Amino acid sequence: MRIERINIEEIKDVREGVDLALLDPLIEKFRDKKGKMIPLLQGTQDIYGYIPREAFEKISGETGLKLSDMFGVATFYAQFRMNPVGKHIVKVCHGTACHVQNANSITEAMQEALGIDDGETTEDGMFTLESVACLGCCSLAPVMMIGDDTFGKLTGTQAIRIIKEIRKKELKQNQPD
Amino acid sequence: MEQTKVIVGLGSCGIAAGAKKVYDRIKAEMDAEGLDFELKKTSCIGMCYREPLVEIIDENGSYLYGDIDEKRAVEIIQKHVSQHNPVKDYVVQTELFETSDNDFVKPQVKIVLRNCGYIDPEKIEDYEARSGYRAIRKIAAERIARLDVIQTVINSGLRGRGGGGFPTGLKWKFANDNKADEKFIICNADEGDPGAFMDRSVLEGDPHSVLEGMIIGAYAIEATGGVIYCRAEYPLAIKRLNIAIEQAREKGYLGKNILGVEGFNFDIYIKEGAGAFVCGEETALIASVEGLRGMPRKRPPFPAASGLWKKPTNINNVETFANIPWIILNGAEEYAKYGTDRSKGTKVFALAGKIKRSGLVEVPMGISIRDVIFKLGGGIQEDKKFKAVQMGGPSGGCIPDSLSDTIVDYDSVNATGAIMGSGGMVVMDEATCMVDVAKFFLDFTRKESCGKCTFCRMGTTRMLEILTRITEGKGEEGDIQKLEELAYEIKDNSLCGLGQTAPNPVLTTIRYFRDEYEAHIRDKKCPAKVCKSLLTYEVIPDKCTGCTLCAINCPVDAIDGERKGIHFIRQEDCIKCGMCFTKCKFDAILTY
Numbered sequence: 001m002r003i004e005r006i007n008i009e010e011i012k013d014v015r016e017g018v019d020l021a022l023l024d025p026l027i028e029k030f031r032d033k034k035g036k037m038i039p040l041l042q043g044t045q046d047i048y049g050y051i052p053r054e055a056f057e058k059i060s061g062e063t064g065l066k067l068s069d070m071f072g073v074a075t076f077y078a079q080f081r082m083n084p085v086g087k088h089i090v091k092v093c094h095g096t097a098c099h100v101q102n103a104n105s106i107t108e109a110m111q112e113a114l115g116i117d118d119g120e121t122t123e124d125g126m127f128t129l130e131s132v133a134c135l136g137c138c139s140l141a142p143v144m145m146i147g148d149d150t151f152g153k154l155t156g157t158q159a160i161r162i163i164k165e166i167r168k169k170e171l172k173q174n175q176p177d
Numbered sequence: 178m179e180q181t182k183v184i185v186g187l188g189s190c191g192i193a194a195g196a197k198k199v200y201d202r203i204k205a206e207m208d209a210e211g212l213d214f215e216l217k218k219t220s221c222i223g224m225c226y227r228e229p230l231v232e233i234i235d236e237n238g239s240y241l242y243g244d245i246d247e248k249r250a251v252e253i254i255q256k257h258v259s260q261h262n263p264v265k266d267y268v269v270q271t272e273l274f275e276t277s278d279n280d281f282v283k284p285q286v287k288i289v290l291r292n293c294g295y296i297d298p299e300k301i302e303d304y305e306a307r308s309g310y311r312a313i314r315k316i317a318a319e320r321i322a323r324l325d326v327i328q329t330v331i332n333s334g335l336r337g338r339g340g341g342g343f344p345t346g347l348k349w350k351f352a353n354d355n356k357a358d359e360k361f362i363i364c365n366a367d368e369g370d371p372g373a374f375m376d377r378s379v380l381e382g383d384p385h386s387v388l389e390g391m392i393i394g395a396y397a398i399e400a401t402g403g404v405i406y407c408r409a410e411y412p413l414a415i416k417r418l419n420i421a422i423e424q425a426r427e428k429g430y431l432g433k434n435i436l437g438v439e440g441f442n443f444d445i446y447i448k449e450g451a452g453a454f455v456c457g458e459e460t461a462l463i464a465s466v467e468g469l470r471g472m473p474r475k476r477p478p479f480p481a482a483s484g485l486w487k488k489p490t491n492i493n494n495v496e497t498f499a500n501i502p503w504i505i506l507n508g509a510e511e512y513a514k515y516g517t518d519r520s521k522g523t524k525v526f527a528l529a530g531k532i533k534r535s536g537l538v539e540v541p542m543g544i545s546i547r548d549v550i551f552k553l554g555g556g557i558q559e560d561k562k563f564k565a566v567q568m569g570g571p572s573g574g575c576i577p578d579s580l581s582d583t584i585v586d587y588d589s590v591n592a593t594g595a596i597m598g599s600g601g602m603v604v605m606d607e608a609t610c611m612v613d614v615a616k617f618f619l620d621f622t623r624k625e626s627c628g629k630c631t632f633c634r635m636g637t638t639r640m641l642e643i644l645t646r647i648t649e650g651k652g653e654e655g656d657i658q659k660l661e662e663l664a665y666e667i668k669d670n671s672l673c674g675l676g677q678t679a680p681n682p683v684l685t686t687i688r689y690f691r692d693e694y695e696a697h698i699r700d701k702k703c704p705a706k707v708c709k710s711l712l713t714y715e716v717i718p719d720k721c722t723g724c725t726l727c728a729i730n731c732p733v734d735a736i737d738g739e740r741k742g743i744h745f746i747r748q749e750d751c752i753k754c755g756m757c758f759t760k761c762k763f764d765a766i767l768t769y
């Protein structure tokens with residue numbers, strides 16, 4: 001159930017490196033709008049990839065939204081993350097169509113390739129592995145999405161190859177010769 | 178002679194299959210060779226199983242090419258466009274000659290999907306060229322009375338396509354009866370059923386038809402504001418909707434005094450969902466638009482009386498709205514010609530799962546499930562045995578092969594224990610375990626329950642525990658009864674549709690596949706060989722090459738054997754993880 005997602009202990013306190021000034025235009029845009037809470041949280045997550053604790057505090061302080069309400073909303077919706085995520089988010093679909101086409105084997109392959117469990121981030125901060133419900137490409141099941149790219153009709157081996165290629169690209173970018 | 182057109186299908190599914198690369202390749206070829214043809218984009222054509230799709234329209238007619246990769250793309254451009262010599266082997270559908278997939282298209286009647294695959298969704302001119310915005314123009318020009326618009330929708334017999342099947346015209350009438358200074362019209366594009374994708378295809382392929390439907394609705398009930406609540410998992414749909422809204426504003430279909438009708442002011446904005454299935458329920462959706470936790474509330478008051486910001490609000494599904502312009506233009510009688518007595522018109526189905534042709538089909542209500550799966554869908558992959566089709570997602574149920582002559586209309590599908598739902602059809606074959614499917618849906622609804630009602634929150638948790646136990650070989654006599662008792666308690670004691678329907682997948686699988694439950698509980702066997710802990714793993718000596726891969730990967734060292742020698746699994750140590758089966762490259766692990 002959705003209330004299961006509320007678990008304060010799990011939220012790490014990552015204080016370094018959050019540039020709160022980035023929030024100013026967002027807050028200005030929604031300050032006087034009705035129903036601003038979710039767009040504010042979505043905008044914050046777009047900026048940082050997750051919603052840092054300080055962002056909650058700043059938004060609350062400047063807009064008058066109650067911290068408790070914001071936290072309630074942020075924990076209700078699956079979209080919001082309270083912890084930093086990897087550069088690439090690997091979303092493996094576990095919708096009905098993908099489930100009957102053995103999506104479990106894709107998740108298993110990813111767990112092995114990345115050395116992490118569902119919902120975790122690799123130590124180098126490169127990948128986060130997630131399970132999602134239906135990406136709307138059911139005819140290509142099983143499906144996974146990395147960034148904005150969707151990959152269909154997958155096998156475990158293909159999925160691993162895709163990860164390897166991203167790793168290779170990242171390495172190249174980091175070591176210009 | 179008219180210029181040859183080359184159209185590439187660039188819906189989410191096409192892009193995932195590589196259509197963007199195909200488009201770029203064709204563009205490059207066109208520029209390099211200085212070829213003279215018109216290159217166009219469209220969205221999902223419906224034949225997702227043949228993506229990427231490229232249509233070529235020349236002086237003879239239309240040829241739809243399927244499974245086109247970059248190499249084939251160059252080939253069809255060279256042969257068909259340059260040398261006027263169609264590559265018949267790759268043509269999947271045309272009216273000019275017999276092809277493999279013509280029977281996928283023939284039984285279809287396209288009302289909702291009338292433009293999908295024909296227009297560039299990012300061009301309002303394309304929509305207008307196919308009678309787009311003509312319905313609202315007609316209403317404005319003839320100043321058709323609001324009540325007459327509503328009456329036309331009532332007469333058409335259109336029922337809500339979001340799942341409930343409530344008559345759309347009546348809903349509009351209620352919203353119209355409630356007078357207020359502000360009223361809202363909301364399009365439900367949350368498409369939460371995992372395994373359904375028709376709303377996505379309509380939004381990506383023909384966003385203006387949804388906007389026009391909403392504008393007509395706004396005219397009929399005097400709405401002042403419009404919201405499209407779209408799930409965030411559909412970035413392409415959101416992008417195209419934004420473009421469409423912008424264009425509609427420029428052309429004066431949205432804004433103040435629309436089309437010269439004094440006082441007809443209406444605008445639409447998009448609200449992105451944040452990932453909660455329960456927000457598809459209308460009162461939860463409204464709470465979510467208001468920026469709150471998406472928890473359903475008690476009705477009445479119904480949204481038609483008090484909805485968004487406590488104002489009268491009318492909520493309809495994407496497909497419902499897409500029907501409206503067609504009905505206004507062609508008349509209620511024309512629409513009501515299709516379908517059955519109490520379910521009029523057509524319905525779009527998303528075919529997925531173990532079916533040969535997965536994709537989108539639009540068929541008249543009243544066609545049999547068998548026809549949809551075997552005639553249009555081409556039957557089961559690898560010609561395996563058809564077992565059941567899941568309809569209605571987490572609120573629906575599994576309809577077995579023996580009932581596949583059931584026709585699709587609201588009442589007939591309900592009678593099986595499933596529901597029409599939004600139109601997802603996930604097809605299952607003999608290799609699908611029905612207990613596992615029931616468990617899958619329960620796991621989904623349990624996670625998605627908003628937590629307000631005890632029976633929904635705890636009842637689904639308890640049911641999931643029992644199902645998990647059964648699939649792990651720890652099922653007990655009496656478990657089936659316990660599941661049934663819990664199911665009825667949950668149905669009776671939940672506030673919203675999520676809880677009230679959550680037990681349906683379990684109830685229908687018990688009803689039609691009781692023997693499978695019993696095999697799990699009594700014999701500790703999974704007939705479909707899905708539930709890993711109920712399988713026995715053994716090495717087939719004839720096939721074992723002694724590669725040692727299984728032994729290396731076995732987490733509990735339950736496999737003996739030397740390199741190049743036949744391996745052996747010690748059953749007493751095996752924890753049935755299935756690793757050896759997955760790892761063996763020679764199919765030498767037997768499961769039973």
Ligand SMILES: Cc1cc2nc3c(=O)[nH]c(=O)nc-3n(C[C@H](O)[C@H](O)[C@H](O)COP(=O)(O)O)c2cc1C
Pocket residue numbers: 336337338339340341342343345365366367368369370454455456457458459492493494495497599673674675
């Ligand atoms: C848990 C739950 C989820 C729902 N999800 C959707 C959905 O994703 N899309 C939708 O159009 N309707 C959904 N509905 C149905 C809506 O509540 C509502 O009936 C529908 O949007 C009304 O539009 P219609 O009359 O055009 O069908 C859902 C209902 C429930 C109870």
Ligand code: SF4
Pocket residue numbers: 455472473625626627628629630631633634671672673674675676677
């Ligand atoms: S039935 Fe379930 S989802 Fe619906 S209101 Fe109750 S707890 Fe929430």
Ligand code: SF4
Pocket residue numbers: 714727730731732733734735736746750751752753754755756757758
């Ligand atoms: S099923 Fe798992 S535990 Fe059993 S023999 Fe195979 S690898 Fe080992």
Ligand code: FES
Pocket residue numbers: 093094095096097098099133134135136137138139141142143371372373
């Ligand atoms: S079930 Fe995986 S994309 Fe729909």
